Amino acid sequence: MTPTLLSSPLQGFTDYRFRNSFVKYFDGIDWFYSPYIRLNGKFDVKNAYRRDILPENNDELTVIPQIITNSAEEFLFVSDYVQKLGYSELNWNLGCPYPMVTKRCMGSGLISDSARIDEVLKRVHGESDITVSMKMRMGYDNAQEILDVFPILDKYPIKNVAIHARIGKQLYKGGVDLEAFETCLAHTKHKVYYNGDITTVTAFREMQSKFPSIDHWMIGRGLIADPFLPGMIKANTTEYPDNRKEIFSKFHDTLFEEYASALSGKSHVLIKMLHYWEYFSEVFPESRKTLKRIKKASNLFKYEQAVRENLSNL
Numbered sequence: 650m651t652p653t654l655l656s657s658p659l660q661g662f663t664d665y666r667f668r669n670s671f672v673k674y675f676d677g678i679d680w681f682y683s684p685y686i687r688l689n690g691k692f693d694v695k696n697a698y699r700r701d702i703l704p705e706n707n708d709e710l711t712v713i714p715q716i717i718t719n720s721a722e723e724f725l726f727v728s729d730y731v732q733k734l735g736y737s738e739l740n741w742n743l744g745c746p747y748p749m750v751t752k753r754c755m756g757s758g759l760i761s762d763s764a765r766i767d768e769v770l771k772r773v774h775g776e777s778d779i780t781v782s783m784k785m786r787m788g789y790d791n792a793q794e795i796l797d798v799f800p801i802l803d804k805y806p807i808k809n810v811a812i813h814a815r816i817g818k819q820l821y822k823g824g825v826d827l828e829a830f831e832t833c834l835a836h837t838k839h840k841v842y843y844n845g846d847i848t849t850v851t852a853f854r855e856m857q858s859k860f861p862s863i864d865h866w867m868i869g870r871g872l873i874a875d876p877f878l879p880g881m882i883k884a885n886t887t888e889y890p891d892n893r894k895e896i897f898s899k900f901h902d903t904l905f906e907e908y909a910s911a912l913s914g915k916s917h918v919l920i921k922m923l924h925y926w927e928y929f930s931e932v933f934p935e936s937r938k939t940l941k942r943i944k945k946a947s948n949l950f951k952y953e954q955a956v957r958e959n960l961s962n963l
């Protein structure tokens with residue numbers, strides 16, 4: 650059975666410019682989740698979020714928008730906004746681990762509040778016909794929290810629950826907890842998607858043999874580090890194409906041009922690309938040296954030289 654592969658959102662990385670650059674050169678992703686929309690108290694969707702999900706910016710892609718909130722009012726407002734753009738599904742983020750978010754009882758900080766989750770889902774299902782899907786960690790403090798929420802989720806026709814197999818307080822430290830993830834499978838009637846640490850074809854195969862009932866897989870950081878990964882998983886191969894360097898080089902240049910035309914000031918472009926290289930460098934031989942070359946590049950000419958040198962080692 651061919652797995653369904655989904656791009657897990659990364660705020661600051663998987664925006665529409667990245668998504669479009671990705672589909673121009675790579676394949677394997679069935680649909681993309683957009684990084685979350687957050688309202689911040691005002692009933693107004695910020696321009697950056699608007700641009701990211703505008704249909705004309707995503708016409709080659711299948712995208713599902715995402716929201717982070719603990720308020721039914723906000724959920725309904727954003728549902729209405731995305732439905733008017735033509736979307737029929739809104740994904741709810743209960744995964745974000747950062748204190749700025751969790752302290753306000755959002756992201757993974759909301760998982761322990763079953764009553765609030767119930768209240769939001771009840772109003773959304775009562776007052777809107779949007780399809781709701783969830784993306785969550787297994788808890789903030791411990792992996793029991795999600796088990797306490799499942800009976801609430803089971804009351805609603807949620808499309809799926811994507812589970813990042815960590816808890817919030819881990820941030821990104823430590824490994825994924827596959828035993829706790831397995832426990833989740835036995836405790837919900839909903840369709841579960843797996844998310845967390847799929848970084849190589851071999852890692853994917855291991856997860857797949859551990860969880861034969863899972864057929865939807867979300868890939869986040871691994872997709873940025875190695876955009877060949879989804880296509881290789883789908884083709885069931887660990888071999889890169891012969892023209893790997895050429896394809897990656899064209900992809901890089903497209904991404905670079907996208908940000909060069911969008912961001913004001915060369916230093917912003919250099920910083921943006923450095924953040925991507927923090928991931929790209931992971932699959933290059935001599936990762937640290939690869940990243941160091943980019944870090945040292947103080948202008949666009951030096952950046953270009955650093956990129957070419959890195960690519961010559963690939």
Ligand SMILES: Cc1cc2nc3c(=O)[nH]c(=O)nc-3n(C[C@H](O)[C@H](O)[C@H](O)COP(=O)(O)O)c2cc1C
Pocket residue numbers: 657658659660661683684685715742744745784813844845846847867868869870871
């Ligand atoms: C910088 C960064 C930004 C992220 N932004 C989002 C986001 O907007 N929405 C979301 O659901 N998850 C977000 N995530 C979490 C990822 O989508 C994913 O769940 C997590 O990284 C685990 O999967 P992975 O090991 O495949 O990366 C973010 C992660 C990182 C590192």
